[in-house]
Amino acid sequence: MPKAKYDSIYKGLKSRIETGEFDFQELLPSENHLIQDYNCSRNTVRRAVAALVADGYVQTQQGKGVRNIFQPAIQTSFTIGGIESFRESALRNHQIPRTRVLLFAEITADQKIAKRTGFSSGSRLYYIQRLHYLDEKPLIINHNYFLKDVVTSLTREIAEESIYAYLENELHISIVTSKRIMTVEKMTQIDEKYLELGDYNCLAVVSSQTYNGDGVMFEYTQSRHRPDYFCFQDNATRNPR
Amino acid sequence: MPKAKYDSIYKGLKSRIETGEFDFQELLPSENHLIQDYNCSRNTVRRAVAALVADGYVQTQQGKGVRNIFQPAIQTSFTIGGIESFRESALRNHQIPRTRVLLFAEITADQKIAKRTGFSSGSRLYYIQRLHYLDEKPLIINHNYFLKDVVTSLTREIAEESIYAYLENELHISIVTSKRIMTVEKMTQIDEKYLELGDYNCLAVVSSQTYNGDGVMFEYTQSRHRPDYFCFQDNATRNPR
DNA sequence: GCCGATTTGTCCGTATGTATC
């Protein structure tokens, strides 16, 4: 729920941009106008606009205004910066998600796992392998590691649905920050068996460490994506923040 | 130059974190302390801290404080969100960059190029192919397209050094926003010829559209990276901004 | 369980600087 004022202004402007109210390169109403439109202070509109800049929707220029640089064609792809579950992004793109659990195990982190995941050696973990289909095409194999201290009583049934929905709605774990690293790796036997890789001999791999509100890293996930359906978006800005 | 106060506070805190002044998971000084330390208003320290959150250096928690979650091991890799030239990131990682210009041409965008790059059909462009070495290993092939209307008088000599330095220092083009899309693609004959791909038959590809301060897209670049040296970092945050 | 102190989150109003036209 957008109870915060700047967030509802942000969402409002975003939707106005997405529906084409402003032409590409057109200037948005000035801050002073927005202050009146939304009946708020200048700081609040500026915060909303700053969020749109971070999304790559608009660009500000001192002395001129705020320019719309949103292009619908590009914006539709698989994932934008932000933490989104597989189900969420599937539904956002009007595709049908299906998940198959390949492995559901409880393990203790040894040295090797600790080094790879960032958990301490000796941590009790759930280790889950899942195959994700989109419109019945196998696209992603996820290797999830969850810290049992935080994520209690996970089951195979939950893993077949959305684990993130369980974490947030049932366990009330607030997900705050996720550090992601993207690489390209050679395929493994598991990749080859389940994903229809064709001629490709490598995959796009996204490794992420996720922290809860208490600053505890409770999840390490390696997502192995079939290359022909993988697309990752990002908006970068030059030095000054 | 950090003439802005919040930026110097941001840089100061960032360096204090990087040098290990705070333990992992330790709380930073509270906003009130920072206000006194840096002799500024609350908004200003909050802005600096917000930038650190965006960098994945710290995490804030209402009622508790600001927690250091910086881990030096991870932070050293190739590129973090932000626009950085090849030279800049090479030097940041203490590696020796070298650039070889494979092709330097002036072209007019046809339908096909227009569709791929986002320039209008008929635009006059520079088209440059460059091979980038790091410590004498060939790692990246860049295909740059620059709009001649904006980027005037580019030469092969400039392309052998840093084009970005030329744009900023000579032409005074301010680089503001860059939309990037990452994919994995099969290798081409050019890739195979110049990059030492070994067993790999694909590459990590970063396509980017870069805008100047006037909102004009003046650059389209496709960077084709050798997979074994490619690594891309990102920090994501859950919904609220 | 309550209360008060501390800390971050949200919002407002104002002043001044700087870039554009």
Place this chain on the structure above:
DNA sequence: CGATACATACGGACAAATCGG
């Protein structure tokens, strides 16, 4: 030069979460 627009900075007020007594 003046008007407009965004950028930076300050100060204050109240809300919400956390923690210790």
